Structures are given as C-alpha cells and as structure tokens.
Amino acid sequence: MSRPLGALAATLALLTPALAPGAPPPPAPAIHIEDVAAFYRLYDAAGGHPTPETLQHDYLDAGSPGLRRLASLRKVTGPAIAEAIARRPEIYAGARRCMTVLPAARRRETAALRRLAQLYPQAQFPPITIAVGRGKPVGVTDETGVMIGLEALCAVTWLEPDPEARLTHVLAHEYAHAQQAIAAPAFYNKPNPTVLEASLIEGAAEFTAELISGSVSERWLQAANRGHELAIETAFAADEDSTDLSRWLYNGTLSQPGDNGYWVGYRIAKAYYRNARDKRRALAEILGMTDAKAFLARSGWRPGIALPD
Known part of the structure; x- marks a missing residue:
C-alpha cells in the first residue's frame, strides 16, 4: 500500500539535508517532447501506417538532436519503426495515453531535477528527449542526456499504472544514470x-x-x-x-x-x-x-x- 504523501514527505525531510533558505531555484534541463507530436502528426496523416521513407526523412532526419542520438545508438530507422507498427500496432495506439500527460510530467520532472541540484550540487544537466521509436528500448542514457521511447515505456504493463507518475519516476531514474555517466564513466560503461x-x-x-x-x-x-x-x-x-x-x-x-x-x-x-x-x-x-x-x-x-x- 502506498504511504500517505505527508508521511513520505516527512521521511524524505529526515533523510535529506536542509536547503538554504532564500536560495535561487537551481537549474533544470531542457525536456524535449516535440518529437512525439511530430511522430503522431505523420502517423495520423497516414491512417496509422506511415511509410518507412516518411518516418525516416520527415520524422527521424528532421527530429531533435536527442532523437537522432537515440536512432544512432539503438538502430532506430524508418523501416524499423514501420515494421514495429505493423507488428505491434497496439503499442503505438496505446502510447497516446502517455502522450496526453507529457506537459504535466515535464513540470513534475523539472521539480524533481531541481531537487537533485539541491542535494547534489555538482549535478550537470544534459537534455531529456522523449520520442517514439521502434518499440524498444524504454530508455537510453549517456553523458549526452536521457532518451526515452514513449511507446515502449507506455506499453510495459507492470510499471506504475498512472502514466504521469510513471514518466516522472522513470525519468528521475534515468537522469541519475546521466550523473553516473558523467561522474564515473569507466564504471558506468564497463x-x-x-x-x-x-x-x-x-x-x-x-x-x-x-x-x-x-x-x-x-x-x-x-x-x-x-x-x-x-x-x-x-x-x-x-x-x-x-x-x-x-x-x-x-x-x-x-x-x-x-x-x-x-x-x-x-x-x-x-x-x-x-x-x-x-x-x-x-x-x-x-x-x-x-x-x-x-x-x-x-x-x-x-x-x-x-x-x-
């Protein structure tokens, strides 16, 4: 059973150091969600069946730096996405429930990462990119930032059922990996x-x-x-x-x-x-x-x- 929010807040207060009163808000990373909207514009225009060529040239090649980084690291190509849509169409249709909460999740994540900056002053803030891929992976993180495949994350049946909370907690986990990749690259990348x-x-x-x-x-x-x-x-x-x-x-x-x-x-x-x-x-x-x-x-x-x- 989940603990009441008040009890959780009290526990965290005991476990974390006090923050300086009146301190300016710490920095937070850019959280990019525009690739998701771009994907679904193409997806809807094609009746749920965009061509490999359209996905490659109008989505991946025109996408954000984070999307292009995800594509290069995990072999995300137009043909691979088209094949995944044909094989598992329900993943791409179902990801809309996560798409709708992206703005709220971005606000919650910004607050979480400002807390990271307070507790870990040496934190660095590479960008977060939420995009749509080939059904996997859920997330990839390195020193350049965090890249999340929304369709894969939304399709996992056993994670946090509330999509906004799921996004918030998974992004917080992945952003900790970004700090590990920066602070201890040999250990993180062993x-x-x-x-x-x-x-x-x-x-x-x-x-x-x-x-x-x-x-x-x-x-x-x-x-x-x-x-x-x-x-x-x-x-x-x-x-x-x-x-x-x-x-x-x-x-x-x-x-x-x-x-x-x-x-x-x-x-x-x-x-x-x-x-x-x-x-x-x-x-x-x-x-x-x-x-x-x-x-x-x-x-x-x-x-x-x-x-x-």
Whole structure:
C-alpha cells in the first residue's frame, strides 16, 4: 500500500539535508517532447501506417538532436519503426495515453531535477528527449542526456499504472544514470559488469529517483519482495561476482516483471545513505561510485537487513 504523501514527505525531510533558505531555484534541463507530436502528426496523416521513407526523412532526419542520438545508438530507422507498427500496432495506439500527460510530467520532472541540484550540487544537466521509436528500448542514457521511447515505456504493463507518475519516476531514474555517466564513466560503461556492479548502478539510480521524485521507477518490487528479503538477498550475495546478469537484471518483458538486481542494489544504496552522517556527500559517493566491493563493504548492508520505508 502506498504511504500517505505527508508521511513520505516527512521521511524524505529526515533523510535529506536542509536547503538554504532564500536560495535561487537551481537549474533544470531542457525536456524535449516535440518529437512525439511530430511522430503522431505523420502517423495520423497516414491512417496509422506511415511509410518507412516518411518516418525516416520527415520524422527521424528532421527530429531533435536527442532523437537522432537515440536512432544512432539503438538502430532506430524508418523501416524499423514501420515494421514495429505493423507488428505491434497496439503499442503505438496505446502510447497516446502517455502522450496526453507529457506537459504535466515535464513540470513534475523539472521539480524533481531541481531537487537533485539541491542535494547534489555538482549535478550537470544534459537534455531529456522523449520520442517514439521502434518499440524498444524504454530508455537510453549517456553523458549526452536521457532518451526515452514513449511507446515502449507506455506499453510495459507492470510499471506504475498512472502514466504521469510513471514518466516522472522513470525519468528521475534515468537522469541519475546521466550523473553516473558523467561522474564515473569507466564504471558506468564497463563492458562486462558483475551482478553486483550492474545492480549498484541500477540501484543507485532507483534510490536517487525515490529521493528526488518520491518513488523508484520499478515500485512493484517493493511490494513483491516484502517478507522475502533474506532469501532473495542471500541468493544475490552468492551470485554477486558473476558476469551472467540474466537472473538479476534486464530479464523483464513488456508483460513479465524482472530486475530483482535493481531492488537489491537500491537497498544497498539506501543502507549506505542512511548510515552516512553527511547526506550530500553520501549521494555524491552513490552517484560517483567506482568500486562496487568497497561501496558494499562501507554500506552496512547484509542480506535481509531491515530498512524502514
């Protein structure tokens, strides 16, 4: 059950450092949503079946820098989008429910990222781009910014059901990744991370998302794993040095949840933060982590540890 907003606010107030009174609002990134409108203009004009050529020349090639970056990183082409529309038309029709809340989600995300700037003064603010792609991935983040595929994000059945909240919390998670990519690029971009390393990257982003937006991106795990902490985390500890991530990370689908590594990594990051006297320094160490084993040793985490909500 969700905690009342008042209780959540009280908890966050205890966990985060006080902010200077009268300080000017911190900066926030540009959040681009215009590519979504451009896509649906073409989509509607073609009766839901835009041609590969139209998608390539009138949408991708004419799109924002973030859309073009997404296309180059994840092989998003006009033909690939057209094929995805033909194969899964319901994803593109269904994404309209997320499209309608984009302005409100942008306002909420701006507030969340201003909070990030207050808690993490060294934050940098590359842009966020929300666009429409080939049905995957949900999100891509590097030092240049955050790129979200709206149709993929909206199609996941087990994430936060309210689309505005879903966008807010997922964007907060991804923006934490942008900070990791800037602060610790070798660790964030390690080609073959261990289960522990990858879980701490994702868990740090989940913890940061909760701190700045009020919830993690994969909230279902909080309820699903309650009462099973010791068993799950004992199994995790046995696998933490493995480079086979398939049991713990990136194993969900649009309809089947996964990602227990996100949850364990979140709990390790939360233990680290709760045990730290200097919260601002702790968040910087969470986002700038370079040594997973050393971070784990300092966190105070152990399998099954009690961590109050």
